[in-house]
Amino acid sequence: MRVLFAGTPAVAVPSLDALVEAGFNVVAVLTRPDAPLGRKRVLTPSPVAARAAELGLPVIRAAKVDAEATAAIAAAEPDVAAIVAYGGLVPPAALAVPRHGWINLHFSLLPAWRGAAPVQRAVMAGDDVTGAVTFQLEEGLDTGPVFGTLTETVGPEDTAGGLLERLSRSGAVLLAQTLSAVESGRAVAVPQSGDITLAPKLTLEDGHLNWSHPALAVGRQARGATPEPGAWTMLAGQRVKLEPVRLRPDVTGLAPGAVELRGKSVLVGTASHAVELTRIQPAGKKMMAAADWARGIASLEGVVFE
Structure with a gap:
């Protein structure tokens, strides 16, 4: 399959690596634009952009998935899009581009902790177990049917950062497995069920x-x-x-x-x-x-x- 990968922070890098190592044809990488970092505010590529450059992959930089970004995505002719913490919404026009749609790796056990900060909110709430899922991206906020799930114990001294780092590695394997199932026609997406909780970005x-x-x-x-x-x-x-x-x-x-x-x-x-x-x-x-x-x-x- 021709795969578009969308992601921005360091936690998305293991997923990009996993797809490349699994032999998928990653035709383009969508990420947010370079951002000023440090006291000198030096424009710096996102971790995903930096890794894509090392892998020799074409990069689409976009602060949001607008008409221009959608055109660039369409020009890459992806069969499927894999998205991990890109940092922006995907509108219907872009969702419709790949024939297999967009598959999102999300770091919670949906429908628990829908939103931008699922791991942080899980730790703050005192959850004993969290995890990650792959699901079909829809217009709604993390509402799509689920392909695969993994669980992770939350330790008494786990920080959100440490837990997210672990989930980024195990979730990368889950994402590659899900795309393999989609490619072979074995993937089955199951509607979400259970109590819904929201995980807005931390202030x-x-x-x-x-x-x-x-x-x-x-x-x-x-x-x-x-x-x-x-x-x-x-x-x-x-x-x-x-x-x-x-x-x-x-x-x-x-x-x-x-x-x-x-x-x-x-x-x-x-x-x-x-x-x-x-x-x-x-x-x-x-x-x-x-x-x-x-x-x-x-x-x-x-x-x-x-």
Whole structure:
């Protein structure tokens, strides 16, 4: 089959590699335009664009799938399109181009967590199990029938980033298997069933830890917001970035947000028991061990995170 691959971030790269390694004829790669990165705002290709260049594949750069992008897709004459985290909607005109349509690799067990941030929302919600599916892309938001499914256990210390990295690798295998089934005529798509939950893209505020919540919820929020948009709190009117915290059920009695140093542990109170900070980045400084940050302060007495 002639395959168009659509994707943008690093989590889509394993899928592109898997399709090439499986012997599919990837005729073009659709990705979002180069974006300014770093302090110097240097225009940088997306991870998928960079990998496509290494593989010698033609690249279509488009911020959205408009008439121009649709024409470029049609010119590639794909039999099927595989899409993984492209970052934009595919309109009906483009959906109709490949004879086998568009097959989406989505990192949740649909219909749970339809939307842009399924892994982050699953971690924040405390799901014990998540996974990935391949499904037929439709006009609706992640509503199409499902071809294949895999499951993945969510560990107690999993961050969204770590879990997504694992799913990107196992999901790449699932995507290649699905396209093989489509090519051979063996693929069967089953309508989604079950409870629907939505996973909108995370905002900066989603990383703002709420110390008035129980410790378990604080820990899930921090892990779900890592690495993006990042967990953070306010201290003396300034935003302070945090890496995921450890639960400390052995420490109680600290008021929500109150910070205390016990031995080498920097503890913060919640609505239940305390949590222990791992690393912290004060405003204008680099990320550092929480104990080093605490030693640099004259006293933690009266220090409260908000």
